[in-house]
């Protein structure tokens with residue numbers, strides 16, 4: 001079994017892992033990864049005999065290498081694959097019948113060779129099967145005379161072995177997936193939801209997929225909720241956009257929803273319309289212009305679809321510093337996510353109201369690997385540049401270096417398109433080699449889900465002092481900052497939490513991002529329960545300004561909600577390095593999206609201050625009398641609804657001279 005269909009988000013269940021619902025957030029018992037060491041087993045070793053860190057996935061890594069190095073018959077992945085009776089747009093989760101034909105290529109398929117029908121392996125397409133007409137996913141397969149097909153299903157796929165005689169060039173095998181209304185489509189919407197065919201032409205067990213899938217449009221389900229987002233900061237008198245999006249139950253957008261939403265501002269000093277009517281062609285989207293007249297904190301409550309919702313807080317003050325909201329780790333259908341890049345950008349801007357976003361598809365993971373398909377990588381680069389609108393929307397080039405031994409890092413290029421540096425390329429298959437290849441560029445690598453999830457970061461290999469100013473601590477996988485907080489990442493490894501690494505002297509700013517695969521950047525919590533956002537304190541919406549803010553660690557993290565968190569230490573912003581010695585007064589101002597349970601000050605050794613909340617606003621001060629070299633200070637916000645925010649730390653150094 002050498003075509004790997006795994007997901008960064010899934011519990012690594014092995015090749016062809018089931019399309020179990022990755023986004024449910026449910027705490028299902030997770031089987032150990034294939035080859036994961038049994039408790040008490042000797043520490044696994046990598047090539048070169050390096051001792052691997054806890055949580056490494058040597059078996060997954062080995063399978064990827066074997067698959068890459070397998071010799072392929074010239075007919076593997078050959079032939080063509082076409083839809084012959086495809087339905088129009090289908091609502092998520094609905095019954096579907098798809099008829100598609102495989103046409104054998106110039107070398108045909110030997111007796112003993114196989115074809116494998118593979119719906120997008122994630123999100124709940126019915127697994128195809130060729131045995132039981134009344135069961136979900138029943139697929140009828142028709143072949144020319146003299147061919148006997150032997151079906152076998154498992155892992156969300158249906159393989160048929162060719163028998164009787166060889167399939168000659170140009171001969172056709174026809175698949176009717178969902179014969180008898182038994183199959184259901186994906187639960188996440190995309191205009192190109194894909195059905196793939198794998199071809200093992202000689203029957204040696206090594207196969208490749210035909211490069212182009214058959215695809216259909218899957219659209220949102222019935223309207224179930226509204227998402228309403230305001231900017232977090234504005235000056236009095238400034239016109240601010242309120243973004244409204246009517247979504248289905250799991251956050252799919254762009255459905256048809258004619259109707260009226262009513263808007264109730266928290267104060268009459270926030271002027272704007274009291275309602276907005278959406279037409280059938282508005283795709284459930286609207287932007288309303290509002291004007292806050294005087295300084296203060298404002299929200300708007302929106303009713304009309306599902307339970308009423310209240311926006312994130314808008315803080316209005318003269319000279320206020322903007323907060324740019326970013327999702328710097330998004331997957332698309334180019335690797336193992338949902339949607340093409342244009343769909344993802346549209347959701348990022350028009351639904352999630354993001355200011356900054358990066359599609360960071362996997363280097364070597366999914367149905368077609370970017371490191372083996374330069375055209376896909378070029379398509380992504382083009383889509384990133386098309387989406388960039390300086391001062392309005394910052395799209396960033398990048399990819400994920402998906403290393404199953406040392407941990408996952410995504411690379412962001414701020415100076416234009418850059419090379420795809422594969423975690424399976426011997427030249428860039430260690431963190432050190434990756435960093436060496438990034439030298440001289442406006443580029444960052446960002447360790448993510450560091451404490452666990454798909455694979456933790458192997459911190460013993462260090463972080464790069466320049467290229468890695470920040471770590472992603474919150475995403476759809478849960479939070480990796482501290483085991484004492486809610487929403488801890490699954491499969492956590494003691495010692496790998498960001499709090500533990502900061503205590504050991506590592507200098508990292510803190511961000512969140514979704515690592516979402518469902519086509520809903522910025523809002524992975526709608527379907528997955530957990531989210532992540534990067535609050536970027538940059539004065540301009542440009543790639544350069546965002547890069548400078550990240551380099552200076554002028555950022556903070558949340559697990560999804562747009563909590564406003566302003567912290568200063570001796571008047572300096574988080575991320576700063578300050579001289580040790582003199583007293584360090586600390587101010588924290590929090591405007592929550594829900595009642596605040598507590599705000600904590602973390603210093604050397606752990607929590608050194610805590611303030612209980614009495615509502616959604618909190619202002620508090622602390623003072624460190626005489627911070628010593630190596631001390632640090634950062635602020636955590638814990639809301640009663642599980643919403644979390646973390647400032648980046650301030651670090652103390654020996655005083656000058």
Ligand SMILES: [Zn+2]
Nearest residue numbers: 008400408454
């Ligand atoms: Zn990852």
Ligand SMILES: [Zn+2]
Nearest residue numbers: 008329400515
């Ligand atoms: Zn990822």
